[in-house]
Amino acid sequence: xxxxxxxxxxxxxxxxxxxxxxxxxxxxxxxxxxxxxxxxxxxxxxxxxxxxxxxxxxxxxxxxxxxxxxxxxxxxxxxxxxxxxxxxxxxxxxxxxxxxxxxxxxxxxxxxxxxxxxxxxxxxxxxxxxxxxxxxxxxxxxxxxxxxxxxxxxxxxxxxxxxxxxxxxxxxxxxxxxxxxxxxxxxxxxxxxxxxxxxxxxxxxxxxxxxxxxxxxxxxxxxxxxxxxxxxxxxxxxxxxxxxxxxxxxxxxxxxxxxxxxxxxxxxxxxxxxxxxxxxxxxxxxxxxxxxxxxxxxxxxxxxxxxxxxxxxxxxxxxxxxxxxxxxxxxxxxxxxxxxxxxxxxxxxxxxxxxxxxxxxxxxxxxxxxxxxxxxxxxxxxxxxxxxxxxxxxxxxxxxxxxxxxxxxxxxxxxxxxxxxxxxxxxxxxxxxxxxxxxxxxxxxx
Numbered sequence: 001x002x003x004x005x006x007x008x009x010x011x012x013x014x015x016x017x018x019x020x021x022x023x024x025x026x027x028x029x030x031x032x033x034x035x036x037x038x039x040x041x042x043x044x045x046x047x048x049x050x051x052x053x054x055x056x057x058x059x060x061x062x063x064x065x066x067x068x069x070x071x072x073x074x075x076x077x078x079x080x081x082x083x084x085x086x087x088x089x090x091x092x093x094x095x096x097x098x099x100x101x102x103x104x105x106x107x108x109x110x111x112x113x114x115x116x117x118x119x120x121x122x123x124x125x126x127x128x129x130x131x132x133x134x135x136x137x138x139x140x141x142x143x144x145x146x147x148x149x150x151x152x153x154x155x156x157x158x159x160x161x162x163x164x165x166x167x168x169x170x171x172x173x174x175x176x177x178x179x180x181x182x183x184x185x186x187x188x189x190x191x192x193x194x195x196x197x198x199x200x201x202x203x204x205x206x207x208x209x210x211x212x213x214x215x216x217x218x219x220x221x222x223x224x225x226x227x228x229x230x231x232x233x234x235x236x237x238x239x240x241x242x243x244x245x246x247x248x249x250x251x252x253x254x255x256x257x258x259x260x261x262x263x264x265x266x267x268x269x270x271x272x273x274x275x276x277x278x279x280x281x282x283x284x285x286x287x288x289x290x291x292x293x294x295x296x297x298x299x300x301x302x303x304x305x306x307x308x309x310x311x312x313x314x315x316x317x318x319x320x321x322x323x324x325x326x327x328x329x330x331x332x333x334x335x336x337x338x339x340x341x342x343x344x345x346x347x348x349x350x351x352x353x354x355x356x357x358x359x360x361x362x363x364x365x366x367x368x369x370x371x372x373x374x375x376x377x378x379x380x381x382x383x384x385x386x387x388x389x390x391x392x393x394x395x396x397x398x399x400x401x402x403x404x405x406x407x408x409x410x411x412x413x414x415x416x417x418x419x420x421x422x423x424x425x426x427x428x429x430x431x432x433x434x435x436x437x438x439x440x441x442x443x444x445x446x
Contacts, residue, residue, distance in 0.1 A: 003073050003196060003197070003200035004071060006072065006077040019078075021081055026052045026057045030052055031057055034048065034051065034396050035047075035048055035049075035062060036379070036396040038304075040073070041199050042304055042307065042388040043067060043179065043201060043387055043388060044387030044391060044393045045067055045072055045073075045076060045201060046064035046067060047062055049379055051379075051398045054399055055084055056080040056379055059079070060077070067391070074200075075200070080379075082361075085361075086361050088360060088372055088375075088405065089404060089405060090403050090404045091103065091107035091374060092107075093106070093110060099372065104404065107373060111373065114354055114356065114371075115141075115145060115415070116145075118335065119146035119148070120146075120148075121334050121335040122145070122334065122336045122337075123151075123321065123353075124138055124147065124149070125150075125151055125337065126151070126305060126314050126341070127154070127303075127339065127340055127342035127365075128303035128304060128341075130309065131384055131395070131408065132383070132385065132442070133384060133409040134409050135305070135340065136435055137409035137413060137431065138150075140423055143317060145421060147317075147320075148316060148317035148319050148320030149317075149320040149321040150314050150317065151322050152305065152315070152323075153324075154323050155266050156266050156267055156270070157262050157265040158265045159172075159173045160173055160313075170310075170311065172278070173299050174299065174307055174390035175299060175388045177259075177296050177297070178389045179389055181257065182205055183208070183209050185209065185257035186215060186253045186255055187216045187250050187257065188218070188257045188258075188259065189246070190217065190221070190259050191219075191220045191237065191258065191260045191261060191273070191277055192221040192237065192262075192273070193221065193259060193260070194222065194224050194226070194261070196224065198261065203226060206226075207227050210228040216246075216249045217231070218233050218243065219233065221264065222235060223235065237276070240276045240280060241276075250284040251285075253284070256296050257298075258277055258286050258296060258297050259299070260277045260298070261302075262300070262301055262303075264277075298389070300388055307386040307387065307388060308385055308386035311439060311441055323345075327349040327350070334351070334353045335354060336353060337354070337355050338358070339355060339359070339365045341359040342357075342359075343364045343365045347365070350368065355368055355369045356370070356371045357369035357371070359375055360374065360377040360405065373411050375405055375408050376402070376406075377401075379397075380401045381395065383395045384432070384442065392445055393445065407428070409428065409431055
């Protein structure tokens with residue numbers, strides 16, 4: 001009944017409460033300990049990965065007062081057993097309806113042939129766990145080929161770009177008050193989000209503020225047990241037009257905070273909801289500049305890759321189609337679709353397109369793929385992620401990649417000369433140097 005139950009293992013002073021999956025598998029002194037970050041949600045919690053040989057044995061929280069304090073959600077803590085199951089460890093090509101193993105040269109040749117086709121009929125989608133380096137290399141190569149249909153907003157969210165096509169500022173899609181900022185707020189309005197499921201550790205921080213700081217909470221969206229009392233205003237975003245009694249709570253608050261969830265920004269009315277929430281933030285004093293700066297408006301993401309992808313501009317280019325179009329009425333117009341670790345969509349919506357899947361696990365994307373190019377998991381490579389508050393962080397290699405898996409960026413680098421558009425970087429350091437030069441937001445790790 002709790003998303004944080006694994007933390008009692010760390011709290012137990014004598015070791016009587018033990019992690020069942022880890023028990024009897026290793027002794028603490030046998031383990032290699034690697035500091036990294038979690039990618040199971042968009043918080044970017046600080047973690048320690050304990051490995052023995054080629055396998056991860058356990059994942060523990062590290063102290064990070066600004067992000068996860070000393071806690072970790074159960075999903076993040078116990079996900080490690082899936083790192084050794086259903087892994088993609090070699091390229092596969094589909095022939096006569098069945099996937100067969102292939103070598104890298106053969107697989108890349110097939111990919112190159114498909115990417116040399118009509119650029120207007122090629123699309124690329126980035127999944128929830130894609131790292132910044134992989135998305136940058138994909139974007140650099142595909143846009144050089146004239147591909148304009150790129151997207152990271154798999155559920156049709158209205159983030160990063162206005163309906164007019166204008167790019168929105170970074171402040172429109174990050175959690176500006178920060179995860180820690182909820183402890184300074186005295187009123188919180190949640191719109192279309194369930195933090196207990198989307199950011200369990202942050203939900204515990206909200207509960208702490210509710211218990212000790214008398215934080216008043218209101219919610220618009222599906223009613224759920226959030227572990228603290230709140231005023232349920234409406235199940236529909238239309239509730240923003242009339243907050244009822246909670247309107248006075250916001251107006252009388254010294255530091256009101258308004259948080260929009262990704263769900264609220266989906267569909268045709270998504271942008272209108274985001275704008276209405278921003279207008280409300282300005283009206284009730286949630287955004288104040290001056291001696292007492294307070295940026296109390298923000299978006300709570302649920303995917304580790306999303307903010308990094310939006311910063312990078314992994315979005316439809318001029319004349320390109322969005323994910324909603326690629327997976328909707330226009331799906332039949334695409335001959336080739338590149339999935340960068342995408343498993344979250346209904347695969348039947350890709351129509352008859354040739355699907356190139358680049359990822360670590362044999363999930364829905366790999367089952368639909370016509371060509372599989374294996375990549376490492378987040379514990380097996382150094383990759384950049386940006387959390388929901390805009391904090392740039394990096395994973396660390398804890399164990400070696402499985403089989404012949406290659407980092408996503410290096411796959412696109414190897415493909416580039418085969419399609420006549422060689423990328424201008426040969427190493428991860430060179431890629432990151434170019435990334436920092438083009439987008440200063442990636443210049444500082446935190």
